[in-house]
Amino acid sequence: MSVHHEQFEIQTSGKGTHEINDDVEAIVTKSGIKLGTATVFVQHTSCSLIMMENADPTARRDLEEYFDRLVPEGATYFQHTAEGPDDMPSHIRMVLTRSSEIVPVAKGRMQLGTWQGIFLFEHRRAAHRRRILVTVMGE
Amino acid sequence: MSVHHEQFEIQTSGKGTHEINDDVEAIVTKSGIKLGTATVFVQHTSCSLIMMENADPTARRDLEEYFDRLVPEGATYFQHTAEGPDDMPSHIRMVLTRSSEIVPVAKGRMQLGTWQGIFLFEHRRAAHRRRILVTVMGE
């Protein structure tokens, strides 16, 4: 049994989803671990991680539109508004999704289904640099 | 420390929740691992995993009804509609829940609370065969 821990950064260009399968898979390969789990974690509170259908871009577009409507900007009761109208919705969207994803590893590869992609979901309007930590554990 | 990895399939009969506690516990027992974690993972993007109250069936019925209303079919802005009206809502319901659950293992058993059940939540109207991966890691 061993642990491999590594991080990478991605640059977002405002709200939207960014697939990170290849970045995570590269770390799993480098770890040399054949059987275990890969834990993916973001160190931020205004973006999140999701598992999403990665074949048809319109599925992501619809998802983003859904979240814009589910957690709209400018709710009259919001008090946490000092960092702009898109800040409080970004925290709520983060809570409704996840800061971590865990994927089984077997035969040295993440065992994702055919259409599963791991995505960073950026919730802020402005571009941000986001740090993602990957912990591969197993044998 | 060791890793035990195994998968099983369940047949769904359309939208609804299916408890999988016994299937996962059987794999934990078989693993021989006494202390660690069990990671449960679905390889699909139109069903998901949830932890839910498993005593009263009406609690699940209310939950399913809630999700039907929270993510209704036929939103006018949906573009990803080629696979039917229940497909895009199923991806969103998956994102709002989870593709993985992780449960601590101690004394060779999952440490679930009295009323906690792990459920596969099928979001499609049609019957599907769903694959679930379980990774038990520990000593």
Place this chain on the structure above:
Amino acid sequence: MSVHHEQFEIQTSGKGTHEINDDVEAIVTKSGIKLGTATVFVQHTSCSLIMMENADPTARRDLEEYFDRLVPEGATYFQHTAEGPDDMPSHIRMVLTRSSEIVPVAKGRMQLGTWQGIFLFEHRRAAHRRRILVTVMGE
């Protein structure tokens, strides 16, 4: 590689969020594990765990208000009402958030971002004693 498993309890005083970073970090320190993961798990179906911005209390207040509106009490279709009007919403809010959080550990510490706090999110109106399990795994 080793596993350290420990639990603690917190007393809630009705609906709201309770930061547990320090309780979890103390267990990570005690484990002596330098590199790996910390899995946090609640054994209940009417409270949950979230990762949330932990600097400005109004962010949590807005989040709690949002959840009160997203999953209101007294939906006419609720059948699971025997335990009071706040019970069924508490199960749904649990499903929309999480029963577990997993955080990478490096250099003997949880690798949380600057503003990330792990919170127990109590969904019931009455005070409850809540049990939280922490499993630290690594080397």
